[in-house]
Amino acid sequence: MKKIAVFTSGGDSPGMNACIRSVVRTGIFHGLEVYGIYHGYEGMIEGDIKRMYSHSVSNIVQRGGTILKSARSTEFRTPEGRKKAYDNLKALGIEGLVAIGGDGTFTGAKVFYEEYGIPTVGCPGTIDNDIYGTDYTIGFDTAVNTALEAIDKIRDTAAAHDRIFFVEVMGRDAGFIAVESGIGGGAEFVMVPETETKIDQVVKSLKNLRKTKSSSIIVVAEGHSLGSAEEIMKLVKEQIKDPSKEFKVTTLGHIQRGGKPTARDRVLASRCGMAAVEGLLQGKTNCMAGVMKMEVVYTPFADCIGKPKPLIADHIKLIDILSI
Structure with a gap:
């Protein structure tokens, strides 16, 4: 693998920029060319893709939002839209993707991989913390x-x-x-x-x-x-x-x-970004890099999307006890 691309999709969350930074610099560390896809799947269809360097992600770790922008794409939900996206990636020689987002992002990535086989590893970027396969999501x-x-x-x-x-x-x-x-x-x-x-x-x-x-x-x-x-x-x-x-x-x-991500979100985002790139290099695909019990784990997109993530029972009990 020589070239990979990273994009953010769905709702923005604090820490996405820290994750982008980690993906870009981890890729460069391993000798890869790294590209940024702007405006998520819509940018993939439109060909809004640019080469990224170490200086491209300087001074962003503390910023909320996403420098790669985000957008909803109805066209990507169609076979014709996904074909356009694939053709643009193929023209640039991009061989792997890092998708930062939530279940909608991973659903699109799963379908895209099943149709065109481009290896994809996700990073859990959502404030909702509702993704199975990680204790916490980036931005929560x-x-x-x-x-x-x-x-x-x-x-x-x-x-x-x-x-x-x-x-x-x-x-x-x-x-x-x-x-x-x-x-x-x-x-x-x-x-x-x-x-x-x-x-x-x-x-x-x-x-x-x-x-x-x-x-x-x-x-x-x-x-x-x-x-x-x-x-x-x-x-x-x-x-x-x-x-x-x-x-x-x-x-x-x-x-x-919005707002500056906390230290916890910056560290989590950086770990997930590094794990996503290294996962691609290890041959992992169609999965998400998350952190559970302080360890990096890879969870299939199908589980991230399909399995519910329960609240912690002790937290519910705490509310009842502490409110008296």
């Missing part, structure tokens, strides 16, 4: 810390005014950000998609807490079955019916996807 730790900082500030105003705040965090269909930011922020209640929560439970908890606490924080994961934090707040308010209590909602949104 930064997103949790961003949410935690916001919750700490909301706690101050909640306590000052004796208010009940519903704080909505991202995570798509997974509650990892909600759970960790909830534990770290001392939330009185955390609502996640993985567990069934009834409004009666929230109301009962808040009524019990009123005996010892004048304010409360309820963290809501965006994918909860009962709806958004705003919708859940309205349902709770209808049952409590206390004019002396103020209910407020804060939706953190995309601030969780």
Whole structure:
């Protein structure tokens, strides 16, 4: 293998640039030519591909977002689009790919490999932490810390005014950000998609807490079955019916996807980037390089996409214990 290319796809996450940097410099260390594909699969189709050098990735390890940009590509979902992408890679002599992204990215990579056989190793880049085959994903730790900082500030105003705040965090269909930011922020209640929560439970908890606490924080994961934090707040308010209590909602949104990556995310991204390149050189393909129990592991894309990643049971227990 002489030439490889790296690209980012799907939602951006803090640490992607650190991963790109690691891929480029690991490739150069092993004597490879490394190319960057801009705007993900769309750039692969359009031929937006450029040679990268060591200086191409200088001064980016601390930056959020992705210097290679990201985009959704409907054309890549078609056989014609994938054929264009393959022809562009073949014209440049690219023999291997490093795909940084989440399950959508890996789904595309899996189909592409099955059709054209270009070896691909992925790196788990998503704040949601919902990818099977790695303990943590690139960007998750930064997103949790961003949410935690916001919750700490909301706690101050909640306590000052004796208010009940519903704080909505991202995570798509997974509650990892909600759970960790909830534990770290001392939330009185955390609502996640993985567990069934009834409004009666929230109301009962808040009524019990009123005996010892004048304010409360309820963290809501965006994918909860009962709806958004705003919708859940309205349902709770209808049952409590206390004019002396103020209910407020804060939706953190995309601030969780930006910002400087934490040290933990930078190190994880760098390890995954190096492992992806070295995996390609070892003949690995159609898999993701992740870190489990501090060790690099390679997991088939089919498992990354198809197997659910459960929340840590002790974390759920902790929330119940620490909120009393």
